[in-house]
Amino acid sequence: MGISVSNITKSYGKVTALSDISFDVKPGELFGLIGPDGAGKTTLFRILTTLLIADKGQATVAGYDVLKEYKSIRNSVGYMPGRFSLYQDLTVEENLNFFATIFGTTIEENYDLVKDIYVQIEPFKTRRAGKLSGGMKQKLALSCALIHKPKVLFLDEPTTGVDPVSRKEFWEMLKRLQKKDITILVSTPYMDEAALCDRIALIQDGKILQIDTPNAIVSHFPKPLYNISANDMYGLIESLTNYKHTYSIFPFGEFVHYTDKRDTMDIERLKTYLESQNLTDIHIEKTQPTIEDTFMELAK
Numbered sequence: 001m002g003i004s005v006s007n008i009t010k011s012y013g014k015v016t017a018l019s020d021i022s023f024d025v026k027p028g029e030l031f032g033l034i035g036p037d038g039a040g041k042t043t044l045f046r047i048l049t050t051l052l053i054a055d056k057g058q059a060t061v062a063g064y065d066v067l068k069e070y071k072s073i074r075n076s077v078g079y080m081p082g083r084f085s086l087y088q089d090l091t092v093e094e095n096l097n098f099f100a101t102i103f104g105t106t107i108e109e110n111y112d113l114v115k116d117i118y119v120q121i122e123p124f125k126t127r128r129a130g131k132l133s134g135g136m137k138q139k140l141a142l143s144c145a146l147i148h149k150p151k152v153l154f155l156d157e158p159t160t161g162v163d164p165v166s167r168k169e170f171w172e173m174l175k176r177l178q179k180k181d182i183t184i185l186v187s188t189p190y191m192d193e194a195a196l197c198d199r200i201a202l203i204q205d206g207k208i209l210q211i212d213t214p215n216a217i218v219s220h221f222p223k224p225l226y227n228i229s230a231n232d233m234y235g236l237i238e239s240l241t242n243y244k245h246t247y248s249i250f251p252f253g254e255f256v257h258y259t260d261k262r263d264t265m266d267i268e269r270l271k272t273y274l275e276s277q278n279l280t281d282i283h284i285e286k287t288q289p290t291i292e293d294t295f296m297e298l299a300k
């Protein structure tokens with residue numbers, strides 16, 4: 001009753017948005033599609049929610065074929081698209097009522113499922129959706145996607161444009177929904193959110209780079225990784241770019257993430273080199289790779 005995707009390909013004219021994509025989401029799993037803008041995430045969501053037809057390949061959602069049984073899929077899934085899922089001129093309550101009505105149900109009938117989320121915006125139930133904050137819009141959109149008790153929930157970049165506290169709360173809500181036997185496919189460009197999924201697929205340019213648990217993905221990082229900082233970030237990047245032993249560099253907050261071509265690297269020699277480039281306050285220490293590091297390495 002999860003999701004099964006086999007060899008899905010979709011092009012828009014000359015742009016190949018998805019190229020031979022295959023993966024399965026197990027029933028009850030919280031599965032993340034992680035990739036930058038334009039990777040093909042929205043196209044895949046639209047195919048799985050039967051709004052778009054693939055050029056090639058098959059897919060099933062909740063056991064139903066996306067082509068032959070599209071009507072059953074529409075009754076079994078909840079879809080929170082990245083943008084424009086709410087009617088801005090309707091109030092909070094009217095939006096929820098509208099989504100309940102088109103699925104032939106009522107807010108009361110399925111209130112239990114959305115209660116957790118909806119109570120947080122209920123005090124504003126007479127406010128128009130267009131006047132809500134980003135975090136409140138997101139909670140309303142999630143309530144609307146859930147009001148007909150879907151078996152599978154599709155969330156396309158649900159936390160984009162949402163403040164960090166609301167983002168954290170949102171992920172806690174997803175974990176609670178998962179316990180109610182809902183299979184969740186969520187896309188995000190935020191690598192820190194990827195770590196909260198059961199399994200993730202890293203996707204770029206319409207291709208899947210890797211599928212695994214977040215821990216396993218990180219453990220595939222091929223080399224020791226170092227955090228390097230110095231007084232001048234720009235000079236540090238330039239010097240490391242010109243260093244003959246550099247394998248990869250990647251700006252990461254206040255640090256540069258560095259890997260070396262050699263099997264064993266001499267930290268002191270690298271420090272001496274950077275000092276010779278007029279850099280000061282140089283710190284080099286080994287660090288743990290993140291999903292973002294693995295993504296950058298695979299995307300090379």
Ligand SMILES: Nc1ncnc2c1ncn2[C@@H]1O[C@H](COP(=O)(O)OP(=O)(O)OP(=O)(O)O)[C@@H](O)[C@H]1O
Nearest residue numbers: 012015016017035036037038039040041042043044
């Ligand atoms: N209707 C369309 N016509 C032409 N090209 C399109 C269309 N929709 C998407 N594309 C192109 O297909 C590729 C994948 O787009 P898609 O929206 O699926 O990616 P995404 O990962 O969801 O990114 P975003 O977060 O920016 O929506 C991009 O190169 C995009 O420009």
